[in-house]
Amino acid sequence: MIGKVLIGLIAILHIYILILEMFLWDKPKGLRAFGNSFEKAKATKIMAQNQGLYNGFLAAGLIWSLFAPGNIATQIASFFLGCVLIAGIYGAITASKKILFIQAVPALLTLIMVNLGY
Secondary structure, X not given: OHHHHHHHHHHHXXXXXXXXXXXXXXXXXXXXXXXXXXXXXXXXXXXXXXXXXXXXXXXXXXXXXXXOOHHHHHHHXXXXXXXXXXXXXXXHHHOOOHHHHHHXXXXXXXXXXXXXXX
């Protein structure tokens, strides 16, 4: 049960990231969230929208795991949480250290909880 709640929270986080990257990238909220200037945001908007789409796919997979039959739900959740974890580690190395704590650590903790049966 705890694992499903955490999966849901991570899915919501990735829907929020989708919204920031796809729709608010060059708006004040998006500029603040990612520390970009308007000029940089304008130049990278298409790339950010692509990233947002990928975050939406991660959220969709996590939501799918919440409704999948019990015998495959853990495998689906583990796959998508693993994707979030790897993306978070890569983002922390290449973009911002805070991504480690926003994305990777929650995914790792949830992956552990789900696979321990919580």
